Amino acid sequence: MLSLFKKFKEGLSKSAKNIADKTGGIFRRAKLDASTIEELEEALYGADFGYETTEEIVEETKEAYRKDRELRGQDVAKIGSSVLRRVLDGSEGTIEFKDDRPTVICLIGVNGSGKTTTTAKLGSQCKAEGREVLVAACDTFRAAAIEQLKEWTNRLDLEIVSGERGADAAAVAYDAWQAAKSRRKDTLIIDTAGRLHTKSNLMDELAKIRRVLQKRDESAPHYSLLVVDGSLGSNSIEQARVFHEKFGLDGLIVTKLDGTSRGGSLVGIYRELKLPIYFLGFGEKAEDLQAYQIDNYVDAVFGVEEEVSA
Numbered sequence: 001m002l003s004l005f006k007k008f009k010e011g012l013s014k015s016a017k018n019i020a021d022k023t024g025g026i027f028r029r030a031k032l033d034a035s036t037i038e039e040l041e042e043a044l045y046g047a048d049f050g051y052e053t054t055e056e057i058v059e060e061t062k063e064a065y066r067k068d069r070e071l072r073g074q075d076v077a078k079i080g081s082s083v084l085r086r087v088l089d090g091s092e093g094t095i096e097f098k099d100d101r102p103t104v105i106c107l108i109g110v111n112g113s114g115k116t117t118t119t120a121k122l123g124s125q126c127k128a129e130g131r132e133v134l135v136a137a138c139d140t141f142r143a144a145a146i147e148q149l150k151e152w153t154n155r156l157d158l159e160i161v162s163g164e165r166g167a168d169a170a171a172v173a174y175d176a177w178q179a180a181k182s183r184r185k186d187t188l189i190i191d192t193a194g195r196l197h198t199k200s201n202l203m204d205e206l207a208k209i210r211r212v213l214q215k216r217d218e219s220a221p222h223y224s225l226l227v228v229d230g231s232l233g234s235n236s237i238e239q240a241r242v243f244h245e246k247f248g249l250d251g252l253i254v255t256k257l258d259g260t261s262r263g264g265s266l267v268g269i270y271r272e273l274k275l276p277i278y279f280l281g282f283g284e285k286a287e288d289l290q291a292y293q294i295d296n297y298v299d300a301v302f303g304v305e306e307e308v309s310a
């Protein structure tokens with residue numbers, strides 16, 4: 001557990017470090033003053049925690065400072081953590097696998113958000129946990145997309161079902177479901193083409209994938225997860241909202257948190273949309289995906305352990 005947390009923290013290092021570089025200086029201070037609160041506010045905005053959450057942390061800190069002029073940096077870290085825990089309450093998504101049928105996880109999102117990479121990472125992780133995984137290459141838009149996923153599945157020794165370029169994505173999804181059933185797979189992960197939420201023909205294709213799957217299993221896909229590029233920060237909120245309105249999402253996967261200073265954006269995204277977060281992506285390798293956990297997240301961005309000094 002500790003190592004998992006360590007990895008999580010390392011993965012989030014850029015986001016977390018950026019936040020901690022700013023807040024850490026404050027959290028380590030023995031005593032606060034008015035200018036520290038301003039610094040805190042700036043750091044929280046910089047990390048993209050969003051207006052409401054930032055102001056809640058700042059207001060609660062001010063309130064505590066009014067009551068106790070001896071307030072220490074550590075107390076501020078505690079206030080920040082408790083506000084985050086409160087705001088993120090309910091944000092932890094967990095995949096519940098079905099016993100009697102393939103659990104179908106469908107990854108969707110705009111171009112380049114990390115769907116294909118995440119399909120591979122998630123497949124690899126499920127396999128490591130002892131699941132029987134099948135991956136479906138339903139991005140039939142580009143030949144390179146099919147090749148990209150095949151490269152991953154070869155390397156990770158995962159089974160894949162794919163069609164020709166230009167094939168009907170829903171037909172590939174249907175075939176993949178049949179294959180999953182007949183090969184006794186318990187997990188089917190579907191990679192789809194990148195699409196802008198504003199293009200209705202592409203949104204229709206997603207709806208068709210769902211309809212076709214539902215012919216075989218009314219409850220499929222069990223998890224339609226939007227893959228969001230975390231480095232875009234809170235700019236993704238609108239995108240996610242439209243996907244949710246037009247298609248209906250079960251939750252989010254936030255990628256590219258290794259390369260951004262905007263690691264606070266999860267908070268704003270969840271606050272706006274109330275869609276649970278399932279996984280976080282920290283890099284381009286198969287192991288760079290982790291289940292999202294509130295505690296790990298809050299401790300990684302606001303944790304002050306080991307760093308405390310006078």
Ligand SMILES: Nc1nc2c(ncn2[C@@H]2O[C@H](COP(=O)(O)OP(=O)(O)OP(=O)(O)O)[C@@H](O)[C@H]2O)c(=O)[nH]1
Pocket residue numbers: 109110111112113114115116117118139145192193194195227255256257258259281282283284288
């Ligand atoms: N640093 C970093 N790079 C990532 C992460 N996830 C994906 N990438 C990279 O982002 C780029 C796009 O990833 P893809 O998985 O191809 O994205 P996609 O959503 O399938 O893209 P389209 O199919 O074109 O819509 C690739 O270069 C990936 O290696 C991540 O968590 N961290």
Ligand SMILES: [Mg+2]
Pocket residue numbers: 115116117139145191192193194
């Ligand atoms: Mg792709």
